[in-house]
Every structure is written in structure tokens, then in C-alpha cells.
Amino acid sequence: MNSKEERLQCQKLWAKNKYLILSHSSKIYLEIRTYLKQEEVSIVKVNEFIKQAVSLPEDKGQVTNALHHVWGYFKKFATKEEKDYFFEMIEEYHNNKYKIEDLIKEVKHLLKKYPNKYLEESTFINGG
Numbered sequence: 001m002n003s004k005e006e007r008l009q010c011q012k013l014w015a016k017n018k019y020l021i022l023s024h025s026s027k028i029y030l031e032i033r034t035y036l037k038q039e040e041v042s043i044v045k046v047n048e049f050i051k052q053a054v055s056l057p058e059d060k061g062q063v064t065n066a067l068h069h070v071w072g073y074f075k076k077f078a079t080k081e082e083k084d085y086f087f088e089m090i091e092e093y094h095n096n097k098y099k100i101e102d103l104i105k106e107v108k109h110l111l112k113k114y115p116n117k118y119l120e121e122s123t124f125i126n127g128g
Contacts, residue, residue: 032049064094
């Protein structure tokens with residue numbers, strides 16, 4: 001694979017995994033972004049970053065940050081009630097009333113109503 005193809009593969013891998021990574025570590029998220037700006041990039045290195053991020057324990061603050069980014073795809077379309085419910089769920093997630101899976105399920109519900117190919121392909125929403 002030439003460096004141009006490798007860069008393209010790295011960018012595709014990043015696009016699919018960026019919210020999953022963000023949900024685990026904003027530090028690693030920023031490290032990958034910076035890494036991908038380099039002249040030479042490696043798919044192996046990007047995969048190492050991803051593995052490093054997902055090996056970290058669940059951090060509600062990181063998950064919330066990722067969910068806020070995901071919400072950005074719905075904010076122009078969703079109703080006030082949908083927004084209020086989503087953010088209430090996030091708040092209740094911090095109180096252990098909901099699990100991350102419940103929030104992902106709600107995102108999938110919103111995606112049925114407001115399709116978005118980019119989010120639908122995200123490993124954060126649909127797993128590997």
C-alpha cells in the first residue's frame with residue numbers, strides 16, 4: 001500500500017471510530033487528530049491508538065462529551081422534546097439510572113427518524 005492509500009485507510013478508520021475514541025479519551029482523540037496531520041501515517045499506529053482508548057474503563061464525562069458531539073448531528077432537526085429527553089437521559093446516566101447502552105439505543109432511535117450515514121457507520125453507535 002502506498003502512502004496515499006494508507007492515509008486514506010487511516011482517515012476511514014478514524015471516521016468510523018472517532019466518537020468511540022472520544023467516548024473513552026479526549027486525550028487520545030486529540031493525539032490521533034494530531035498524528036493524522038503528519039506527512040507519513042500508519043494504519044497499524046491508528047489501530048494501536050484505538051485499542052489503547054477502548055481498553056480504558058468507562059468514564060461518564062468522556063461518554064457525555066462524545067454524546068454531545070453526536071447530538072450535533074440532530075440539533076437542527078430534533079424537536080425540543082427530543083432534545084430535552086436526550087439531555088435528561090444523559091443527566092440520569094450520571095445518576096446511574098441509564099447505562100451507555102440506553103443512550104446508544106436513543107441515538108439509534110433518532111437515526112431512524114433523522115438518518116445520517118456518517119453516524120450510522122460509527123463504531124460508537126453500531127459497534128465494530
